[in-house]
Amino acid sequence: MSAPTTTDPALIRTRDLRLYYGAHEALKHISLDLPERQITAFIGPSGCGKSTLLRCYNRMNDLIDNVRITGGIEIAGQDIHSREVDVIELRKQVGMVFQKSNPFPKTIYENVAYAPRLHGTRNRGELDAIVEKSLTQSALWDEVKDRLHTSALALSGGQQQRLCIARAIAIQPHILLMDEPASALDPIATARIEELVLELKKTFTIVIVTHNMQQAARISDLTAFFYLGELIEFGPTRKIFTNPSQKRTEDYVTGRFG
Amino acid sequence: MSTHHESELSQLKDQILTMASLARQAVTSAVRALVDQDEALATRVKQGDRELNRLEIEVDDMAVVQLSKAPLARDLRFIIVSMKLGHDLERIGDEAAGIAKQALKLFAEPPLKPYVDIPRMAEMAVDMLNDSIQAFIANDTALARSVLRRDKDVNALHKQLQRELITFMLEAPPNITRCLALLQIAKRIERVADHATNIAEESVFLYEGRDIRHGGDTEQR
Numbered sequence: 001m002s003a004p005t006t007t008d009p010a011l012i013r014t015r016d017l018r019l020y021y022g023a024h025e026a027l028k029h030i031s032l033d034l035p036e037r038q039i040t041a042f043i044g045p046s047g048c049g050k051s052t053l054l055r056c057y058n059r060m061n062d063l064i065d066n067v068r069i070t071g072g073i074e075i076a077g078q079d080i081h082s083r084e085v086d087v088i089e090l091r092k093q094v095g096m097v098f099q100k101s102n103p104f105p106k107t108i109y110e111n112v113a114y115a116p117r118l119h120g121t122r123n124r125g126e127l128d129a130i131v132e133k134s135l136t137q138s139a140l141w142d143e144v145k146d147r148l149h150t151s152a153l154a155l156s157g158g159q160q161q162r163l164c165i166a167r168a169i170a171i172q173p174h175i176l177l178m179d180e181p182a183s184a185l186d187p188i189a190t191a192r193i194e195e196l197v198l199e200l201k202k203t204f205t206i207v208i209v210t211h212n213m214q215q216a217a218r219i220s221d222l223t224a225f226f227y228l229g230e231l232i233e234f235g236p237t238r239k240i241f242t243n244p245s246q247k248r249t250e251d252y253v254t255g256r257f258g
Numbered sequence: 259m260s261t262h263h264e265s266e267l268s269q270l271k272d273q274i275l276t277m278a279s280l281a282r283q284a285v286t287s288a289v290r291a292l293v294d295q296d297e298a299l300a301t302r303v304k305q306g307d308r309e310l311n312r313l314e315i316e317v318d319d320m321a322v323v324q325l326s327k328a329p330l331a332r333d334l335r336f337i338i339v340s341m342k343l344g345h346d347l348e349r350i351g352d353e354a355a356g357i358a359k360q361a362l363k364l365f366a367e368p369p370l371k372p373y374v375d376i377p378r379m380a381e382m383a384v385d386m387l388n389d390s391i392q393a394f395i396a397n398d399t400a401l402a403r404s405v406l407r408r409d410k411d412v413n414a415l416h417k418q419l420q421r422e423l424i425t426f427m428l429e430a431p432p433n434i435t436r437c438l439a440l441l442q443i444a445k446r447i448e449r450v451a452d453h454a455t456n457i458a459e460e461s462v463f464l465y466e467g468r469d470i471r472h473g474g475d476t477e478q479r
Contacts, residue, residue, distance in 0.1 A: 241334075242334060243335070250332060253331050254331050256264075
């Protein structure tokens, strides 16, 4: 997959996407375009399909039995379901950060160096540079530079999550998918992650799933609201949280749902 | 689901309605005191704006507590609008007290002429206030827009009254003190209409999410 061109404002195009878990239709003809170097928040009640859609973008759902997908997703003009697409290469371009931080039981250094090494970087100096750059980008460098070779598991929850972000960006993806990256963190660690996400936006296109409406309001440029597998409303975050067009969106963001 | 939350918002609304009722009563009584030369009533109105001052602070307190809960969409707009309405209604109370104060001054001398335009203007302003509050209560943005249109009528009447009072002053300098008091009263009534207009604009913002202040309404006015 080639690097995205800036002339194409929609980096990720989703067209009439349907996803079935067996007979259950979990995503119902979803169409939306996500622009480059913007933060898009996916919101909606549990089970609405937002995480399922997020996982479509790096074909993580391939790993689940019984999943059938119709419709298309193009990233930088390339159909990600086409035969020519190497899934490993796709996931290199589309990184992911999960709700619960999941560092490898290795040193801080090894966590970050792992993927670049896997993708062929062997030179120690190069790896050192990647580790420093990634940890700096994830705002963790100053806190860990003196203990790079100690266990990642000794870090605090917020630090572990920033390490996972460093690990995801070490191979310079174009897109970062984040599935509730701050939901298990205290407000201070959450604020740091949010600050970091806003910083990363300069380099990456970010899609973030969150249950925290205020978080979506604080950090995202665009917001998509999903309900029962449908995309109900998609638009500028400012509009969704101050004056949404759809009553279901209004009810959800004001907490009057269900 | 969020019944507790909703009941807190409805308390805020009740507080605004209490303020609206006091503000309306204050303006009506101030003008009646003037027309009827009722010194006791004018004195009561002059002192009565304390309650509105207190309620304004209470509304702001309640709103700040609600804002700390990070409301969104219509809830967010409702709280912002409540704070603004509280301010406008408190100011209407100030205008009423000011009218009463000038009325008390006027009682020292015989009336310059029978009061016709001032009560009429006050009636228009109070009607605007009633309708803007009704628009706020009942999600009636058409009614709110009708309030905006009527502000022009009040302004026109105000101008006419100004011209008339200036003529009186030119004719006879002994009229000047009374004319100045009446000019102040007219100005204060005109302000009441302006505050009613603000309330109407805020009601449109509340229900449509659209800011129509300063002529920014794309719908016909």
